Amino acid sequence: MSGSLRGQVAVVTGANSGVGRSTAEMLLKAGARVTMVCRSPERGERALAELRASTAAGGRRGARSRAGADEVPDLRSSNSAGVQVELELADLSRQEDVRDLAARLAARHPAIDILVNNAGVTRPRCVHSPEGFELTFATNHLGHFLLTRLLRERLEAGRGRIVNVSSRGHQSGDLRRAALEDIARGRAWEGALQAYADSKLANVLFTCETARRWGSRGITANAVHPGVLATEIWKKTSLAPRLLLLPFTWFMASPDVGGKAVINLVADPAGDDVTGRYFHVQREKTPSAQARDEALALELWERSVEWTRG
Ligand SMILES: NC(=O)c1ccc[n+]([C@@H]2O[C@H](COP(=O)([O-])OP(=O)(O)OC[C@H]3O[C@@H](n4cnc5c(N)ncnc54)[C@H](OP(=O)(O)O)[C@@H]3O)[C@@H](O)[C@H]2O)c1
Incomplete structure (x- = not known):
């Protein structure tokens, strides 16, 4: 793969650690010009x-x-x-930061070939972003939603490959359990794991809707579960799941497994027509029923536009 992405412009969020860092390193080794977005x-x-x-x-x-x-x-x-x-530098949970970031990226790069929306958090308690959204939702979904939309013209001018790092955990997500507004604002909080799963479901829905809307512009979007990996994310969750997961951390794979899964979706020129799909590491899979709900994807998109209107 060495040199296969020579000169391509890539942006990776959450690039200082775990999957993002591994992805950034692999992109660099393949010759891409990489912007690491870190908070x-x-x-x-x-x-x-x-x-x-x-x-x-x-x-x-x-x-x-x-x-x-x-x-x-x-x-x-x-x-x-x-x-x-x-x-x-940008905190994706702060919309002002995301707007500034997008402006700087757009000023520097007339075209963007690869956008990896990878940054992710789990929060043990319900806390809110400056705009009043539950922080997991604000970071994992809304920040990336806003960034991607603001970069649309640059993606269109480049290869326009978007990879949204979701999770197998999206299967426990349920964005129909309450009004979307209540979930987004944390009023329907049902714990850290539910909030995380909901945000990862939002990643897949966003992927499908992006593919539907922007396919004719030559932009592709795919979602990936990167594997169960030994990264920092587990250390940041609440105590109960942390204790539960502790014995399993020995068996978790290296973040490079996730990095390779992302690279798999951007490096192969034969994949230029692959869009709106969900991958479990490197194998395509059918995501959950809710993740395939086109009406929900449309509703989430339209509400997200309203929630990120500056
Ligand atoms: N590890 C797994 O087994 C696993 C499984 C399924 C899905 N995933 C997904 O993989 C992605 C990467 O996670 P990881 O496992 O590599 O965890 P990680 O090592 O904790 O990396 C997460 C990255 O996101 C950044 N980040 C968090 N909040 C941010 C914010 N508000 N603004 C900007 N950056 C922010 C973190 O920055 P800081 O260092 O500053 O916190 C870090 O660079 C996530 O989307 C996660 O949901 C991971």
Whole structure:
């Protein structure tokens, strides 16, 4: 795969850790120009420096890392090995951040080839975003929804491959259990796992609706369950599921399994017509009945437009 994405512009959210980080590294190794979107300056700069070091290994002797703890990293330049990676900071749960991020990306890149909507959280308690949405929903769905819509013209000008990192957990999602507005605003909160599953169901519905709406524009969108992986996400959930999962963490796969599943959907030119599908790691699968509900996908899209109107 080395060099197969040479020069392509890729944006990966949540790129400092887990699946996002692995994906960013694989894209870089395939020759893409990668923008890592991270919310924490410290974690983002650390990951940026590590990615530069690992992907340029040997090729940039003498080039100093510019992302030390108290140095300002050069966010745009390529290094001597031709590796091109940059860092953008944005908290996807804050719509203002997402708008600023999209404006910066659009200003820098006339065309975007690959957008990996990967960032994800679970929250033990019901907390709200600045716009008053339940934080899991605001981050995992609304932030990516807004970002993708704001980048539509750039995606249309490029290869326009969108990958939404969902989860097998979407099968427990139920966006019909209450009014969408109540779920989005946390008024129908039924615990962290339900909120996470609902947001992952929203990822699949958003994928299908994007494919339906933007297919004629040459944009593809697919959703993927990246595997059950040993990443940071499990450490951030509430105590009960954390304890429950503890013994299983030994058997969880490496984040690279998820990275490969994402790359599988963007690297192969033969996949240019594949859109609106759901993949369980690298195998296409039928998502849950609700994830295939076109009326629900339409309703979620239209409500999400209203909820992200700035
Ligand atoms: N691990 C699994 O077994 C598994 C299974 C199914 C699906 N997934 C999905 O895979 C995706 C990646 O998760 P992961 O397992 O790699 O977990 P992870 O290591 O915790 O990575 C999640 C990434 O999302 C970022 N993020 C969280 N909230 C954000 C926000 N408000 N704004 C911007 N970035 C934010 C995190 O940044 P910080 O480091 O700053 O928190 C981190 O970079 C998620 O969508 C998750 O739902 C994972």
